[in-house]
Amino acid sequence: MSRALYGRGGYYRAGRGPGHDFRTSSTVAPALLARALLGLFARVHDALGSGAADLVEIGAGGGHLLAALADLAPPQLRLCGVEVAPRPAGLPARVRWQASPPPEITGVVVAFEWLDVVPLDIVVDGRLLPAATGMVEGPPPSAVDTSWLDRWWPGWTQGWAEVGSARDHAWAAAVRSLSAGLAVAVDYGHTREARPGLPTLTGYRRGRPVPPVPDGTRDLTAHVAMDSVAVPGLPTALLRQADALPALTAPPALTALPALTAPPAPTAADGTAPQSLQALRDASLRARLLDPQGLGSHLWLVQAVGMGMPSALIG
Numbered sequence: 001m002s003r004a005l006y007g008r009g010g011y012y013r014a015g016r017g018p019g020h021d022f023r024t025s026s027t028v029a030p031a032l033l034a035r036a037l038l039g040l041f042a043r044v045h046d047a048l049g050s051g052a053a054d055l056v057e058i059g060a061g062g063g064h065l066l067a068a069l070a071d072l073a074p075p076q077l078r079l080c081g082v083e084v085a086p087r088p089a090g091l092p093a094r095v096r097w098q099a100s101p102p103p104e105i106t107g108v109v110v111a112f113e114w115l116d117v118v119p120l121d122i123v124v125d126g127r128l129l130p131a132a133t134g135m136v137e138g139p140p141p142s143a144v145d146t147s148w149l150d151r152w153w154p155g156w157t158q159g160w161a162e163v164g165s166a167r168d169h170a171w172a173a174a175v176r177s178l179s180a181g182l183a184v185a186v187d188y189g190h191t192r193e194a195r196p197g198l199p200t201l202t203g204y205r206r207g208r209p210v211p212p213v214p215d216g217t218r219d220l221t222a223h224v225a226m227d228s229v230a231v232p233g234l235p236t237a238l239l240r241q242a243d244a245l246p247a248l249t250a251p252p253a254l255t256a257l258p259a260l261t262a263p264p265a266p267t268a269a270d271g272t273a274p275q276s277l278q279a280l281r282d283a284s285l286r287a288r289l290l291d292p293q294g295l296g297s298h299l300w301l302v303q304a305v306g307m308g309m310p311s312a313l314i315g
């Protein structure tokens with residue numbers, strides 16, 4: 001999985017991914033998401049004062065969210081994308097783009113659908129999936145993976161288990177890069193009470209799920225154990241996107257639908273959409289971000305460093 005996604009000629013090195021083979025919240029409705037993140041940043045600013053000046057996205061993909069933030073954010077907010085893929089063409093100049101997080105971030109670190117593509121080990125009936133080893137039966141998991149499984153994946157010795165320790169380490173490093181502020185990981189995932197009984201490891205190509213063959217031609221992704229990822233000892237909130245977004249964006253921005261009266265006929269001669277059509281488009285994008293069966297079910301893990309959890313995110 002590591003080589004297929006991040007090795008030389010790997011899937012993500014080529015700058016493919018979101019917007020090509022699959023959609024994410026950031027590609028579906030970047031401006032709406034940007035507004036919610038600015039709501040989050042405003043709360044950090046309230047808590048920390050003018051020292052809060054960074055918004056860093058880890059796993060920034062095609063830069064869709066940062067481009068929307070560049071349009072909306074005040075000029076003093078420093079925007080930075082951390083990515084293994086090349087800088088997207090046309091990204092506004094104010095957005096920095098680099099391979100590792102800047103030191104001493106004060107503000108917000110956010111990662112949308114990053115952890116689900118951090119490579120992981122698969123254990124079947126107590127043994128590592130043998131594909132990578134060429135053996136008929138794989139070896140037992142490492143000591144680190146075994147202690148993770150014992151703690152986080154009940155019944156792992158029988159059936160399929162997706163080991164989250166590599167994701168935990170990746171997230172812990174991201175949180176360490178934050179001097180003060182909020183770190184937010186958003187992903188499809190599960191918690192200990194409801195681990196999936198069946199594989200969630202899958203491939204994506206041209207908008208469709210495909211078998212997870214590690215050949216560099218497709219995305220490879222598995223749901224994230226969002227509870228194990230949380231760094232212990234920090235103020236923490238875990239909530240669904242359907243709850244997080246309305247909480248961060250002043251109502252009725254994300255929740256209200258426009259009145260369902262017939263919109264006036266489009267008349268704008270200059271090609272701009274009449275206001276009623278814009279409102280309808282926004283409402284449909286909001287509905288996609290909040291859909292409880294879709295993007296709305298994604299989990300927001302929010303962790304606070306050097307400040308308390310904003311009251312809007314406490315359930």
Ligand SMILES: C[S@@+](CC[C@H](N)C(=O)[O-])C[C@H]1O[C@@H](n2cnc3c(N)ncnc32)[C@H](O)[C@@H]1O
Nearest residue numbers: 012018024026059060061082083084112113114
């Ligand atoms: C599934 S995509 C999501 C992109 C974007 N956040 C979105 O929601 O549209 C995950 C991205 O994380 C990037 N990525 C994975 N591991 C990374 C790492 N260690 N550092 C920086 N970027 C990474 C991949 O290259 C890929 O672009």
